[in-house]
Amino acid sequence: MSAQKTEKKAVETSALKSFLSGGFGGMSLVAAGYPFDLAKVRMQTSSEYKSALECLTRTIKADGVLGLYRGMFAPLAGATPVFALCFWGYNLGQKIAVKFSGNGENSTLTTGQILFAGGFSAVPTTILMTPMERIKCLLQVSGQGGVSYKGPTDAAKYIYRTAGFRGFYTGTVLTLLRDVPGSVAYFGCYELVKKALIPEGTPKEKISTLAIVVAGGLAGVANWAVAITAPQGKYAGMRDVFVDLVRNEGPKALFKGIGPAMLRAFPANAACFLGVELSLRAMNSIW
Template identity: 30%
Template structure:
């Protein structure tokens, strides 16, 4: 997002708040570049996300179908082939474009809120504390956009049986029709509380960790400089690609690990059958049922593979977004 947004004492001219671009143009850039970065990241992470959802959504009171991520990969590929891991990717690709562009857009709006509050003047870079807030702000609003998309994705990834009838692989269209038929528009926001908790807390960590790691790299690079001229040059340049990748990877790993239990409960809610005899559980009811059945360990089922896949995905998202902002200004 802001790979050049923090140094020790030297402000970075290229990243200072500016009025050279109109607000409308900034919005267009956030939406366009954020969408592109999100799509690239989704192609990288989607097979791992499918495995994660299947591990999270194993039913109560039945023996676990998968012993772990590798076993889930093996069974999934044996049953459906490699392409089966990409089942339902059309909705997530759309969702990734919406999610990432919304995150960068709402993060920008969050910064405007901070400036308007008087916490920080516009002629200075935001401190890290404010950037953690803008991340939470972005995640809270993005959750409203993301919940319906994730609900459709989860139901396609993990077909549910209804009243004992063996599941069949649904299409995106059939899922949308079924949810609307049985639960109306409100049904698309089933699991909203879990998405809200994951996104608001996770995105605070996503943006915050990215900016914190970026600042540390700038400090290290500045200390290695032998002259003031070299320090000034480093302060106005983008970080080396490997440092950008590490900063982005740290963001993704923080996002996924810290609020993974909320995502687990959400996935279980969103993979419940539509139109069956069972009534949908609330967030608290689903969490209580999971705790009673599997304890704390159940909330972290699939966490390892999720954190692992988030590192390259998040690294690419930030590198693509920052690269487009830097080299293709509109």
């Protein structure tokens, strides 16, 4: 088998199953990783925390355990469509790659085709993800800069009142620049690590939970290693982000918050891919 080949895998999952399983995986990811995401955003927007542990500890002391989930409604409500679109986009990207290869839908996916499909998956999710990221980040820093929001609706009204509809899409270019390469690393790492952990020819329903968890967790780490960006909602555009951060805080500021992001990445994405794989198995068994 060519070195560029990955495990023999036909593009056989239907678009609808990919959509539904992706949504379930997204909800699993949010539930598992949200406290670390909150710590990441707070560290990116404030210099008062020395570590992720300090941020989480102070948050619990001030607001109780439920304080770790402040602002979770927006990403949780949006997890289903965003991750559903992401995995649907990944499935569609695979089919496009195979179609243009001219080898038919049952042909083996090469590493290059998987990486293309991973990058393609980021495109349809941007339409939904950018507005929700804006709302989520405003809620997570609510009260820290003098402006408080009662909830997602209040934050959305503030964005529309101050910047109009296009205010929801502030940072769209940055989102794409982050998520396209990040998604390439995400799906590419998952497929290649999973391939390395399971015997060749193992049926999908026989793949071990441990292999899925390890591959999914490492995929999340790979994604964040590529996709760490500056806080959203604070800058007018991409040039403003890099000029301001590098000038005032130095190059290391571009990686501010990477600690909690990495702490979140493994368990959250392990939960995501486990949710995806288990829901696919369930659908395949009854459908």
